[in-house]
Amino acid sequence: MGNYISKIFAKSPVGPIQEHMGTCYRCAKELITFFGYVVAEDWEGAEASRATIVALENEADDFKKQIRSQLPKSLLMPVPREDLLELLLVQDRIANRARDVSGLVLGRRMRLPAPIQEGFLAFVSRNIDAAKKARKSIRELDELYETGFRGAEAELVESLVHELDQIENDTDEMQVKLRSELFAIEQDLPPIDAMFLYRIIELTGDIGDMAERIGRRLEVLLCH
Amino acid sequence: MEDQVIYLVLAGVFGLFMAWGIGANDVANAMATSIGSGALTIRKALIVAAVFEFTGAVLAGGEVTSTIRSGIVEASFVVDEPQLLIYGMLAALLSAAIWLLVASRRGWPVSTTHSIVGAIVGFAVVAFGVSSVRWGQVGTIVASWVVSPLTAGLFAYFIFSSIQWLILTREDPLHRARKYAPFYVFITVALISLVTIFKGLSHVGLTLTTPQAYAVSFGFALIVALIGRFFILRIKVDKRAEKKFHYATVERVFGVLMVITACSMAFAHGSNDVANAIGPVAAVISVAQTGVVGQQSALSFWILLLGGGGIVLGLATFGRHVIATVGAGITSLTPTRGFSAELAAASTIVLASGTGIPVSTTHTLVGAVLGVGMARGISAINLGVVGRIFVSWMVTIPAGAAITIVIFYLLRFLLG
Secondary structure, three states: OOOHHHHOEOOOOHHHHHHHHHHHHHHHHHHHHHHHHHHOOOHHHHHHHHHHHHHHHHHHHHHHHHHHHOOOOOEEOOOOHHHHHHHHHHHHHHHHHHHHHHHHHHHOOOOOOHHHHHHHHHHHHHHHHHHHHHHHHHOOHHHHHHHOOOHHHHHHHHHHHHHHHHHHHHHHHHHHHHHHHHHHHHHHOOHHHHHHHHHHHHHHHHHHHHHHHHHHHHHHHHHO | OHHHHHHHHHHHHHHHHHHHHHHHHHHHHHHHHHHHOOOOOHHHHHHHHHHHHHHHHHHHOHHHHHHHHHHOEOHHHHOOOHHHHHHHHHHHHHHHHHHHHHHHHHOOOOOHHHHHHHHHHHHHHHHHOHHHEOHHHHHHHHHHHHHHHHHHHHHHHHHHHHHHHHHHOOOOHHHHHHHHHHHHHHHHHHHHHHHHHHHHHHHHOOOOOHHHHHHHHHHHHHHHHHHHHHHHHHOOOOHHHOOOOOHHHHHHHHHHHHHHHHHHHHHHHHHHHHHHHHHHHHHHHHHHHHOOOOOOOOOOHHHHHHHHHHHHHHHHHHHHHHHHHHHHOOOOOOHHHHHHHHHHHHHHHHHHHHHOOOOOHHHHHHHHHHHHHHOOOOOOEEHHHHHHHHHHHHHHHHHHHHHHHHHHHHHHHHHO
16 A cells, blocks of 8 residues: 655654764763772773663664664755754764773773872763753754744754853863873873873863764754 | 436446545545644544535535536537547546556555546547647646646745744744634635635535625634634643643644644545546536537536545545555654645645646645745655656556546447
8 A cells, every 4th residue: 555645754853863862962971980980990890881881872873874874865854964964973973982981991991090080070070061961952953843943942942052062161171170180290100091091081071072063063953 | 318328327337436436545645644743533534534525525526527527628529429428538437547546556646637637638639639639728737737736835835934933933832823823724714615605606506796705704714713712722731741832732733723724625625636536427427418518507416416425435435544554654744734734735726626627636735745844844855755746647647548548449349
């Protein structure tokens, strides 16, 4: 039995994009648990936590592939396909960074030097805050589609993106401070450890940057 | 005399078969958006379809039926060999019905309108020669197949844009939806009643003066709008489903409006597509009785009843299954969108019915959906499928013509 009329309506990518963001956020959030184990030097716990991160990252990857495959070029959509794919890519990088950071720390059994421990944990959690705000903004995506990306709902999303920017500013400042704290003690650390600590800070900071870029992508969607 | 009885019986049976096919398969396309958006359950859709397809066919189906009956073949060519027209119209009915059934089973997007027009042109060329076809009229019809989806698309674009501008983009969309929704109901009902009263009712034997027509239309529209308002105000906010702006409740308000546009769609579909079944029947009957393609003789009321009844029969037997299948595939269409598309399509089709132009309900609805899509209303429309649907009519016309010609020769051999 043919139902070609219903085939006109392609599956909406909105729900899957929101779910993908949810998964990426949960993946990044697991870093807090992970670093809890790292600080306690509980490597078994860290390993279990890392397994959760990898599983969530894989789940996000599957979502991403599935969404891409249901976005062929012949779709008429309210926003350009490229912008949605770009948004998806940025969301996905949040999960990727969580995987990279946890992999590096676990692989090298890295210890966080006591002087920067507190600052680093705060820095991680602020980056996760940024990801959370990004998720909150993405949760408005279905409402944006409802209104045609205009009006009061668009203003609401703009204000969310503004809050997101402020959190990202915080993470930038924390990152600068954290690096200078590390610089102050780097003489006392094995050089390679110090190098990788800088690298971990940088990768963790990427989560906040990616969250901010999600905000930029949303603004692009609002401009069309 | 005996021949006449055979012709009348055959025409009645084939016409009923065609109407049944339209009811079983074609109506589903008209109702699908209402079910897909959740505005109607399948059971309610069946009832709405049965009632309004029937009233549409009987009250507003006359003009298009006249076009199919006597607008395509030049009457002067038929006088010498009237039985050829009878064979031809019977063949056209049978081939369009077969084509509709095959295509529906296979899932090909065909239009009954396109196949019946192709069929009539096909046999007329074979039976009476190329010059027997009123090419001017056929040209108008074919042009309308391009114009009707475009018009519906344009209507839909502006209707949906107005909903965005008046309701969706505002700070208080729910309040505004409750306020403006009855106006949309009023416009919908007034427009469709006006066209029906001006153009359709004369075939039922009712004539109203212009002021009377306006008074009746606006009065009726006002009553329906007030009833709609009553239901709209009863809708309560569902806190669990809501974010800040109550869009889920706004959609439920439009769910009420969609019940009205679903009725309009069924009415419009009945008014235009019933002609595909009973236009040829009417032609056979007038020729069998008078020997010419009766242009003056009035369309018998019972033929409209036959068409409307056949459609309801088709709905009752197979409609449920087909409507369920088509409706289930449409889930991304919310009531604000479905309302815009249906209102645009129904208005366009009823206008065409009033002018006596046979258009494709499906193509018009697809045009309307595209219009909503252009206004950024639909999250993803499959343009490939849309393209295939629009291309299909080019295939349908020669196919309808070819099958008809074969059946025409068969009938002439068997009956002649």
